[in-house]
Amino acid sequence: MQADVFTRRRNNALIFFALLAILTAGSIIITQYDVQKGFTSIARALIWGASNFYPDARSLTKLPDILVKLRETVLMSIAATSVAAIFSLLLAVAGSRTTRICSSFTVIARGIASFFRNVPLVAWAMILMLAFSQSSLTGFLALFFGSLGFLTRAFMETIDEVGENTVEALKSTGAAYFPVIFQAVLPASMPQVVSWLLFMVETNIRDATLVGLLTGTGIGFSFDVYYNAFNYHAASLVVIVIVITVLIVEMVSNGVRRVIL
């Protein structure tokens, strides 16, 4: 009986790797991807980058412009994330197993979450551009929708995990629904909720660059402009500024996490 379990586990692993190998080989054949060329071009790309894609003294004069755009992007990401977090938290409380009002709410909340999460960010940006054209509202909404899907799911799981015992305890004292939510569920899940929120801000600052490229706003737009004008030195400065910003945001949020956890 026990030996059987182990054999089955090994067989499952073998089948899994065989499938993975077939899938990889299949996709390479179908797309006629040249593996060897793929690897050698990585090297060539690196060499090109090292000789062209670095900031020079002249590009530093663009820094003030870039920083203005950066601020716009960072603020938009934070705004989109925090507005999404509010809606997500409401959805998550309504949809979590432990705090839902009725079980159909779970289905609805899960449905909303997976719909918004599974439409790629770029698709959101393209669709929204039809309605709002190239504007920062488009970027804001694209990030908002993506975050809404992700955060709803994350918050729902957090509440499921954290809330059950205390909800039971407070309900058994005769407490009504909202006091239970505000006195037990939210305080107990707050550290994880904040942690997810910070993670989302980090991700969104990164993604906002891409969205900005499409919607013509923020730092993504700066990159686009410099890149199309063959000003690779300025474009590389943009990339470096983004990387530094993301690192700083990550450091700040790690600090915040340490304090609240």
Next chain:
Amino acid sequence: MALLELKNVTKYYSGTTPALAGVSFSVNDGEFVSVIGSSGSGKSTLLRCINRMVEVTSGEISFGGVVVSRLGKKDLRKVRTKIGMIFQQFNLVDRMSVIENVLHGRLGYKSTLAGVLGRYTHEEKWQALKVIQMLGLEQQVYQRCDQLSGGQKQRVGIARALVQNPKMILCDEPIASLDPRSAKIIMDHLRSICTDIGMTLVISLHQVDMALKYTDRIIGLNRGVVVFDGTPGELTSQRSAEIYAREPKDVNINLGERNAS
């Protein structure tokens, strides 16, 4: 007069085997009753049916002359304020202080808004402090609950139940996750709550020796059926074997052996 009365209480979660099958007994004011039985015999289900954290399938439960199973939401909450509950896993909000957790016991008496905001009156705070002192936690009043030992956490659980001013307290395996020393402290507290305050207690226990030592009356459950209801003196080792028998025939075999010798 009986404070709590169960008539033919039956509970099916799903499927065809009942978690409780035709359970009937009554508990008098000021009694300390233990419910014992092996794992899965229905102890937790029984306690949760009393305050309707679990809905019964059929049968009738009355508490203080009120038929609990027919109450609407609001009246049910009113009855729950009169029934405290303590749990094996303590079910505290770990990130909040001892006093805040204890005051959660008052939420059932508050308006929704006051409950949401956690506004407590001066008398409530004073009462909470008095109960905390009675349980020997005066050094920990403002400490966060995740810094407490298991025994201390369970005392917070007892304090939260006591500030409800309940007529009865349900204890679901309150000492199952505690070391023997802390377990003794908790059982001593529960005993004195019964003897000194005259509180009615219904406690589920894994350990027969604790039931024998501390409680006035023992109810034995075997797969959802009450197979013993009597004083500790009446619980012979044969009756005890009956409570913990896996199959009905196990008991017969034991009896046969005993009769033969």
